Amino acid sequence: MSLTRWGGWSGALPAVGVMLAIAALGAPAAAQPTLVFAGYGGSSEQVLRERILPPFAQAHDVRIDYVAGTSATNLARLQAQRERPEVDVALLDDGPMQQAIGLGLCDPLPAAPVLDDLYPLASANAAGWAVGIGVVATGLAYNTDAFRKLNRPPPSSWAELGDPALQGHVLVPSLSNSYGLHALLALARTExxxxxxxxxxFRFMSDAVAPGVLSFETSSAKISELFQTGEATLAVWGNGRTQALADTGFPVAFATPKEGAVALVTMACPVAGSDVAELSRQLILYLLSPEVQAVLAEHAGWGPVNRRTELTPAVAARVVYGPEAIARLIAVDWAEVNAERPDWNRRWSREIER
Known part of the structure; x- marks a missing residue:
């Protein structure tokens, strides 16, 4: 099988694909199983559906159904299905994934050599209940044409979310979304x-930012639309999502605030109670292979969590790549944050998103 489904690469299927194919050939004939994969929508869904999941499905003779939703939506889905889970592999932001682990919604991963090749931030906890698949930076996305017309330099501080000159054209996702939570934490550090x-x-968000917010939208597809219609000029967003929109030709760019960008790790776990538990674990290990990591970097904008991943200079320049770039990101202590998050959510509803 050629690698046309792997982003136009030439040559034979990578070693991981060969091993998967050999394993599939040695398996006894049986009814085709179905694996349900819950992940993000938008550009990430497209990459996973078209480039990542099909080779695994073919090698293992498994049907993979994709369920798209935000991390909050998919976490709620896992909770609702706790007794009879329909999802087999869940892809969530690192914060919600920590909640999923705490609620007992994930099964442990098996020991595997590839896990030794990962950066420390890819580990959700020492017990191995989930693992990072990619890393992005949360910072500021801006319409370059609009900034040029305003005779403004690229944004350089989180505080610019409260600039009166941009009132009515600023987008900050709700606190239920990781980008929104990152914004609150970053503004707290800035202040x-x-x-x-x-x-x-909270004080800066309430006094300076919220009065000028265009939308607290959480859907990346809708955020893209608000940029394209000219309604949004500045937004809290990830570098991968920003790059996906820029790749369409729209004048948008990502800026790292001088106070720092926040690390957002996309994490996967095998869902507890899955009837295809072994396939679920193998799929997650497959996602960690250097070959798949390179596809996710090029087409989804996710920085590799596998140290052995090699990227072309052009792709490397667009993602979080290498130990130095990862070290510059502001890490979130999710155990600490999640303990306070319910109170923050209630306060956000009362004071910010009214």
Whole structure:
């Protein structure tokens, strides 16, 4: 099989694909199983559906059904299906994934050599209940044409979300979304606080940002639309999503604030109670292979979590790539944040998104 489904590469199927194919050939004939994969929508869904999942499905003679939704939506789905799970592999942002682990919704991963090749931030916890598949930076996406017309340089600080000159054209996702939570944490740091002292973040968001927010939209597809219609000029977003929109030819770019961009790790776990548990685990290990990591970097904008992944200079320049780039990101202590998140959500509803 050629690699046309792997982003136009030439040559034979990568070693991981060969091993998968050999394993499939040695398996006894049986009814084709179905594996349900719950992940993001938008450009990420397209890459996974078209380039990543089909080779695995073919090698294992398994049907893969994709369920698209935000991390909050898919976490709620897992909770609702706890007694009779329909999802077999869940792909969630690192914060919601920590919640899923705490709720007992994930099964452990098997020991495997590929796990030794991952950066530390790819580990959700020492027990191995979930693993990072890619990393992106949360920062500021901006319409380059609009900024040029305003005679403004690229945004350089999280505080610019509250600039009166941009009032009515700023987009900050809701706190239920990782991008929105990152914005609150970043503003707290910018204003002298942190996760333990979130008050400065809420104060700045309430006084300076919320009055000028165009939307608290969480759907990346809708965020793209608001940029394309000219309604959004500045948004809290990920570098991968921003690059996907820029690849369509739209004048948008990603800026890393001087206070730092926040790490967002896309994590996968085998769902507890799955009737295709072994296939689920093998699919996750497949996603960690250097070959698949390179496809995710090029076409989804996810920085590789596998140290052995090699990228072309052009792709490497567009994603979080290498130990130095990962070290520059602001890490989130999710155990600390998730303990406070219910109270923050209630406060956000009362004071910010009214």
């Amino acid at each position: 002298g606080g942190d996760a333990r002292d979130i008050e400065p973040g």
